[in-house]
Amino acid sequence: MALDLTQAKALFFDIYATLIDWEAGIYPQLLRLSQKAESASDRLDEMPESRTKLLRAFAKHDKAVGHENPTLAYSQILEEIYARMASELGAKLSKEDQVAFGQSIGDWPAFPDTVQAMQTLSKYYKVFVLSNVDNASFERTRTGPLKGGHWDGIYTAETVGSYKPNPNNYHYVVKRLEADFSIKKDEMLLVAQSLDIDHISTKALGFRPGVWIARESAAMGGIKDEMEQQGLIELGATYSTLGDMAEAVVKAFQSKSRST
Numbered sequence: 001m002a003l004d005l006t007q008a009k010a011l012f013f014d015i016y017a018t019l020i021d022w023e024a025g026i027y028p029q030l031l032r033l034s035q036k037a038e039s040a041s042d043r044l045d046e047m048p049e050s051r052t053k054l055l056r057a058f059a060k061h062d063k064a065v066g067h068e069n070p071t072l073a074y075s076q077i078l079e080e081i082y083a084r085m086a087s088e089l090g091a092k093l094s095k096e097d098q099v100a101f102g103q104s105i106g107d108w109p110a111f112p113d114t115v116q117a118m119q120t121l122s123k124y125y126k127v128f129v130l131s132n133v134d135n136a137s138f139e140r141t142r143t144g145p146l147k148g149g150h151w152d153g154i155y156t157a158e159t160v161g162s163y164k165p166n167p168n169n170y171h172y173v174v175k176r177l178e179a180d181f182s183i184k185k186d187e188m189l190l191v192a193q194s195l196d197i198d199h200i201s202t203k204a205l206g207f208r209p210g211v212w213i214a215r216e217s218a219a220m221g222g223i224k225d226e227m228e229q230q231g232l233i234e235l236g237a238t239y240s241t242l243g244d245m246a247e248a249v250v251k252a253f254q255s256k257s258r259s260t
Contacts (some may be wrong), residue, residue: 002237003209003211003236003237004252005237005248005249005252005253006252006253006256007187008125008187008188008189008208009125009126009181009183009187009188010125010126010127010128010152010177010181010183010187010188010189011121011125011126011127011128011188011189011190011191011211012127012128012129012130012155012173012177012188012189012190012191013127013128013129013130013131013190013191013192014130014131014164014190014191014192014193014194014197014198015129015131015133015138015141015146016105016108016131016132016133017192017193017194017215017218017220017221018191018192018193018194018213018215018242019110019111019114019118019146019242020108020109020110020111020114020141020145020146021108021109021110021111021215022105022108023051023055023217023218023219023220024108024109025104025105025107025108025109026055026058026104026108027051027054027055029082029097029100029101029104030054030055030057030058030085031044031046031050031051031054032097033082033085033086033089033091033097034050034054034089034091035091036086036089036091036092037089037090037091038090038091038092039090042089042090051219052219054085055219055220056219056220057085057088058081058085058220059220059221061080061081061084061085062077062081062132063197065077065080065081065084066132066157066163066164067163070157070161070162070163070166071158071161071162073134073136073137073158074105074132074133074134074137074157074158075102075103075105075134075136075137076102077102077163078101078102078104078105079098079099079101079102081101082097082098082101082102083098086098105133105137105140105141106137106139106140106141106144106145107140107144107145108141108145109145110145110146111215111241111242113241113242113243113244113246114145114146114149114242115146115147115148115149116243116246117241117242117243117245117246118146118149118150118242119148119149119150120246120249120250121242121245121246121249122149122150122152124249124250124253126152126153126177126181126183127150127151127152128151128152128153128154128155128173128176128177129151129153129154129155129156130155130164130169130170130172130173131155131156131157132156132157132163132164133156133157133158134156134157134158135156135158135159138154138156142154152181153176153177153180153181155169155172155173155176157169159172160172164197164198164201165197165198165200165201167201167204167205170201170202170205170207171205173188174188185206185207186208188207188208189208189210189211189236190202190207190210190211191210191211191213191242191245192210192211192212192213193212193213193214193215193218193221194220194221194222195212195221195222195223195224195227195233196221196222196227197221197222198210199212199227199233199234199235200222200227200232200233203232203233203234208236209234209235209236210235210236211235211236211237211238211239211245212224212235212237212238212239213239213240213241213242213245214238214239214240215240215241216240
């Protein structure tokens with residue numbers, strides 16, 4: 001059965017990969033790191049294969065470091081990822097570059113459709129952040145690339161005390177929305193690009209099937225067909241961009257209004 005977008009009262013969003021083009025922010029820095037490999041034969045050129053290799057290595061370390069250090073600020077998580085990747089690539093590690101990588105999160109760009117789409121969606125739903133980030137880094141994102149957007153609640157890894165896919169992060173959203181807004185679990189929808197963290201987690205925890213923003217160029221986030229075949233995910237709706245979702249929401253509510 002197709003997802004009825006008018007039944008939800010709240011949307012909770014993954015930010016980096018869904019609203020923010022983190023791959024565009026991360027990849028150039030990792031490519032520069034790879035070109036510092038001591039062996040010339042290990043240095044990567046700017047090619048699609050290099051992009052995929054570096055970003056998937058980043059994703060692997062991102063999950064591992066967050067799991068190992070659930071209370072570490074995400075800027076420091078990024079620093080540790082950078083150090084591990086430098087070691088793997090055989091690249092000379094610069095402390096200055098390592099710190100810069102950790103601080104770069106607030107400079108990662110929003111997708112072109114993000115802010116306008118969020119302004120539209122916030123007219124129809126309460127909207128919330130559920131992101132693997134520290135408060136200071138997200139504040140830079142909120143007042144920078146996401147400036148002009150509205151949030152009814154911001155729930156970061158720092159606030160919760162753990163990183164997704166820890167179930168505590170998703171339970172925290174349920175607790176806060178029920179306590180602060182009288183919104184029940186079956187009245188909230190996940191909106192996320194990440195299949196291998198967010199959509200797997202919400203299915204396992206009994207949430208309604210969420211909305212997948214299937215960013216075409218994404219190297220991270222998992223492979224849909226593989227996860228569906230294994231029964232790990234169940235998607236309520238899929239859109240190529242957040243702007244497409246916003247258009248669908250407007251049409252759904254207009255149709256409902258005409259029929260009542």
